[in-house]
Amino acid sequence: MVMQSLKHIQGKNGSYWNRLMRNPEADRYCIVAVDAAKYVNAAMICTIYGDILKGPFEFDGSRTGFQVLQTAIKETREAYQLTDVILGIETTAHYYEDLVRVCMAQGYLVRILNAATTAKERETVLNYTKTDRVDLMAIIQSILHGRGATGLKKHQEFETLQTLTRAKRRLVNDRSRCINHLRLYSDHIFKEFQGKNERIDGKNQVVKIFDQFDSKSSLYLMRHHPHPEDLLSLGPVGLRKLSIQHNLKLREATIERLLSYARTSISKPKKDLYSELLLLRLKLDEYELLNRQVEELNEEIEALLLQTDGGILLSIPGVGVTIAAELTAEMGNLENFTSAGQLIKMAGTNPIVKQSGGKQASHYRISKQGRAPFRDIVYQLGKSTAQKNPEMNVHYQRLKDRGKMTGQAYIAIGNRMLRIAYAMRKKQILYQSQQPDYILQKVIAGKLRNKKKQALFYHRFVLSEPV
Structure with missing residues (x-):
């Protein structure tokens, strides 16, 4: 036998x-x-x-x-x-x-x-x-x-996609560090530019000039008029004129707050801030360069994603171009796998199981024995869908009610979505949503702004016959 x-x-x-x-x-x-x-x-x-x-x-x-x-x-x-x-x-x-x-x-x-x-x-x-x-x-x-x-x-398109998505991740991290340096130098030059504490209804509250520190108007003023003396010399008339000339869209409340904070600032005189002003300008140059590089990579990654079977993942609410591309790149060619469980293990998000002597199995933390970049993507996938996908949000709330920590819940949702992504790519089927307000056309239009790329998505994943 x-x-x-x-x-x-x-x-x-x-x-x-x-x-x-x-x-x-x-x-x-x-x-x-x-x-x-x-x-x-x-x-x-x-x-x-x-x-x-x-x-x-x-x-x-x-x-x-x-x-x-x-x-x-x-x-x-x-x-x-x-x-x-x-x-x-x-x-x-x-x-x-x-x-x-x-x-x-x-x-x-x-x-x-x-x-x-x-x-x-x-x-x-x-x-x-x-x-x-x-x-x-x-x-x-x-x-x-x-x-x-x-x-x-390795299939060339997946290898190229992985190279580009990982490069973009590094550039985005570099850009975040660059913003932190901009905040540092801005604090030395004009601390109140990032906001000022005010007493409102008896409570301390930080009131900001700009909602986004890296907005167009904020970056322009940091480059050309970074010091309180510059803003006060312009005055309200000069700031309005700048706003019109350079399309900064400065509101009256913003102009008033800028000048108010400039008048009450205790920053050093501009002549004593030579090094900080120079470093701020250099960091602004670096930030603009990083932005251009990220945008160029975004275009290349978006086009390359639609050439692979991973483009179908864009039909999932909560999965944008960046996450879909990174997930596709890390999953690679699915001919190498027979189940989604192998992908979960490759990411290192599988829980450690301990069982011996007939006792009930115990589940511990995730193994972390796989690829760190893949593991990061699974976490981001879980976080994004838990927040933006109504069906995954229901599962997320159940996990939280069972006492799971936020990070644990995101990993669990990420593993669940990885199984769904595996099935979608393997069978070339669109995401099957049970939400009555789910409209594929609206979902894709929110992720692919280019009409030609939208048409490419429909031609490949909607109009073509499933494999």
Whole structure:
């Protein structure tokens, strides 16, 4: 009787390795460990029994270096009559990516290992020394124990989308830091420009001049008239004239408050603020540059999203272009997955389950063992839909009533939405809302301002036949 093999503890990747090792010719596999670095890589070749066939050798990260690796593998295979090549490589920054690509193109089976895996492997043998040889031995042992994931060919559009969305996230973070610096220099030059405390109905209340610190009118005045002396020299007539000339839309109440706060300000004289004024101007230049770069990326990301199957996610209330693009990019090609649960685990938002001895299973915090950028997107997805999607808001309120913290509820909603997104992309079906006021045309018009892009969405996801 043939017994069904146990499901491997490492899941799909481990089961794949388990089947691979049951091959009758497994003892003729050529195991190659590669320790990737920026300039000089190290490698070692052995058998599945751990017998070293070629000791550690170095090769550079160029085409000539790869040829050195190829030659070493070819000579070893011929000398020992080995067949398939299984190459394990550690995820060291981004240096391993090109090696993975060229090795896969060469036909090698590539196993990608997390650096934490090899670190734990060193600990198990009580060896805390870190040298190239020890690292390579740890990679070998990790491969032989079935660790790591098999390298998969990436689809260019998803890889490009991921690169652009991650770059945009960094630019947005840089822009936020830039705004914080603008606030700092503005405080030194004209503190009351960001607001002033006033007693209203017996209570302290901060009354601001502008609702948005980075509004058009606020940025213009910071660049051209940042100091109270500048505003007082203009007066109400000069400020009204500026508002008309540059379309600043300054209301009378705003002009009055600006001048009132300028008159009562205790800021240093303008002549004593040379360095602060210079740094403010430079930061304003940086902010404008970052804004232009973010806007350019927005255009590219929006167009690229509609070329992928992830554009269908725009039909979900609460999921805008940014979240849809980032989610699609991190999910990648769905041919690599058989269930949404695998995506949740890849994001590291799966709860840790502990159960033993017949006791009831306990759920703890999320594992955080997946990709940090993906995990951030799942959180943002949960937060956005919990606030803006009526159906998800109902689930959010239930979670809060059960005593869940806000962050926990957002992660739970994010996982739920990830399952929905997986099904929508896999089956190419639009979001099925039960809300009577849900109108797809209105939802898409609020996210895609360009009429051509709206037409592209309808042509691809509404008028075409489902896959």
